[in-house]
Amino acid sequence: MWLRNDLRASDNTALYRATKSCDALAVLYIACPSTWASHGDGDNVVAMRLRSLRKLQATLHKKNIPLYFLEVPAFGDVDSALAQIAQKLQLDALFANAEYPVNELARDQTVKDTLGKLDVAVEYFTDRTLIPPGSLTTGSGDGFKVFTPFKRAFISTHSNSAEAFGCLPTPRALPADHLEQWPEWIALDGEHNLVRSIPDTVGGYGVADGGEERVLKWPVGEAAGARTLKKFAEVIDEYDEWRDFPARENTSRLSPYLNCGTVSIRQCVQLAAEHNDGRLDGPSKGATTWISELLWREFYQHLVVNFPRVCRNKPFKPETEAVPWSDREEDFARWCEGQTGVPIVDAAMRQLNQTGWMHNRLRMVVASFLTKNLLTDWRKGEQYFMRQLVDADFAANNGGWQWAASTGTDAAPYFRVFNPYSQSKRFDPDGEFIRSYIPELAEVAERDIHCPPQDLFSEHSYPPPMCDVTESRKIAIEAFANLKK
Ligand SMILES: Cc1cc2nc3c(=O)[nH]c(=O)nc-3n(C[C@H](O)[C@H](O)[C@H](O)COP(=O)(O)OP(=O)(O)OC[C@H]3O[C@@H](n4cnc5c(N)ncnc54)[C@H](O)[C@@H]3O)c2cc1C
The missing domain is CATH 1.10.579.10 (DNA Cyclobutane Dipyrimidine Photolyase, subunit A, domain 3)
Known part of the structure; x- marks a missing residue:
């Protein structure tokens, strides 16, 4: 399984499907610092990502699943690295959760084509969004350009129910001897090897900070994300009333966790639905308004697929x-x-x-x-x-x-x-x-x-x-x- 911005063990579609269908499983993470730099990613978001990855490595270790780390310069190097890995580890299949900006989509298509030639089946799952971007269209078959009709169509397509967005069970642990089947590291062409440890600096981005588990003020990892979600549950019913007042802590502050994937979008929808009679638009004004904000997130993710010119530094208009x-x-x-x-x-x-x-x-x-x-x-x-x-x-x-x-x-x-x-x-x-x-x-x-x-x-x-x-x-x-x- 190839991890990207989906750094959690619970409710992770690709990881769950991989543990269900494979007898032996390794998890891979590929850092691409030149591409990150060209995308303008800053130290904070990268540190959040890589420190969350370290946390996940420990969680997976307890389930006897190895996590391998590889650094290559750019997205363009990923397919050849994966081809070598596939051959050296004798992979049958590669599972990953889909990502949507144009460069990510192009990278994933190239990987699918390259590994396809080696008879490795590559499957991408819908996980970052509630439904596949591009799947919800206007009457004339186009992607929505305006949020309110998008939201209305989304809610009516799902009969105003959160049922379709249930969370997946946490994947099973593999047998104790499973870890030993995998090599400690693997030599690849060039200077970068596949290793089982995550370094303190990756391509100039700092990851460790004196062993502190914080990116600035943010605790990292899946447990920290779950705690943040739980804390927000205490105030979700007042969200509509107080969400615009910056001195108050009435918004969830889940965005760093949703973004690197230590919290899933379905976990958020389920929390809101618990306060809303299982509905997307229901009796709690707070929960309904919060779901609407989650749908803004969904809308913008769909937008980059429906109108990829926004990914090319161009205005929509x-x-x-x-x-x-x-x-x-x-x-x-x-x-x-x-x-x-x-x-x-x-x-x-x-x-x-x-x-x-x-x-x-x-x-x-x-x-x-x-x-x-x-x-x-x-x-x-x-x-x-x-x-x-x-x-x-x-x-x-x-x-x-x-x-x-x-x-x-x-x-x-x-x-x-x-x-x-x-x-x-x-x-x-x-x-x-x-x-x-x-x-x-x-x-x-x-x-x-x-x-x-x-x-x-x-x-x-x-x-x-x-x-x-x-x-x-x-x-x-x-x-x-x-x-x-
Ligand atoms: C100029 C500008 C830049 C922004 N840049 C980002 C960004 O880089 N990353 C990011 O996650 N959000 C961004 N947002 C959206 C929004 O400001 C943040 O998601 C929100 O402030 C995060 O705080 P929260 O988790 O407490 O949100 P809550 O109010 O609790 O909302 C819950 C979740 O819904 C999503 N969400 C809420 N509002 C929006 C919105 N308007 N657009 C998209 N998603 C939304 C986020 O995932 C958020 O975590 C930006 C908004 C503006 C106006």
Whole structure:
């Protein structure tokens, strides 16, 4: 079984099917640091991935299943490495869970073709999503471009029931002597060998951190994911009411786990369904709203398959390629550092820089500020998020950025620009979140915290706002309106 971003033993379709159908089983992980770098993956997401892999290795070991690690430079090297492995280990079959961005799909097709020639059957399973991307279409047979009809069709196709998304049993342990049947390591052509240990650095990405099991503030592994899910169960019924308030812990914070696969999407749906009479849209407003967010995730995963041009650094709406982005380097640097002088934006960016995560409401606020008020190309923000986020996921990140920049499908209309000050007053009314990330403003009164008056700036060594949000909003709207003309 070939592992990718599905780093768990429980409810893992490919692993379960492999343990069911094979007498002997090895699990493989192939790191491709050059490809990761070209995809813009940052240290946080890679550390989360590789440390989770270490945890899984220990779990599989207890089940007498070996986990082999291999590092090759790029996706393009994977098929020849797997062909050698297949021959040396005399594999009959290879099982994996499908991945959907274009480069991953191309890699997987090449592997299937190459191993097919060696009579090794390759099977990819639906596991990262609830249903196969591409399988849910509009009346005219196209992929959905708009979320609400997608959600409606999804729910009605499944008779508003979560039953189809049951979790699989944890795979059985293999006999005690099974481990001994497998070699400790295998020499492959070139400098990289298949080994049973996961190194501390992989292609320049750090994995170990003094033996600490944390990526910044995030505990890693399947047990940590399960604990996070359990904790969220206590507040899921209030999710609709409080999910937009960043000072509160009312969202699940499961995204880092869902992304590297230490929690499955079905485990999330089952938890919500338990609070919702088994339904997708049911009596608990909190659980129903949460399922809707899980379906946004599903929607964006389907989008990359239905409209692969979004994977090629292109806007979904081709005409928005002509937006005259101003791209001032200094503006971008101040936004990255959380020094724009707009407290809610700066607190959010500092949350990202310090924890590797940002609250969803704030992701929308900072993305709108960068792309509209600073008229900076959304792709710069997208890349910065990829580099910082511990939950960096191409489909969700690209979807979120194109939504905020009004370049995407079902995006925010270009004339609806978030006002960061109103967002701040509404969702952080007493400034608790701002104060927790901007110590310079800790003593500022509640009435001034969202937009500190000029004379406070020098006193608190906090910069004045770098732009007038009303003026810059007008300029952005005009730039987009000119595209139409
Ligand atoms: C500009 C921008 C960039 C984003 N980048 C990413 C990213 O790289 N990785 C990522 O996982 N999410 C991304 N999101 C979506 C969302 O912000 C995060 O999934 C969410 O904040 C994670 O927190 P949570 O787990 O507490 O979410 P919850 O509110 O508890 O939601 C549960 C799960 O649903 C999914 N989800 C929720 N909202 C969205 C959404 N709008 N789009 C897609 N999936 C969603 C996530 O998997 C999340 O873990 C981005 C959103 C924006 C606006």
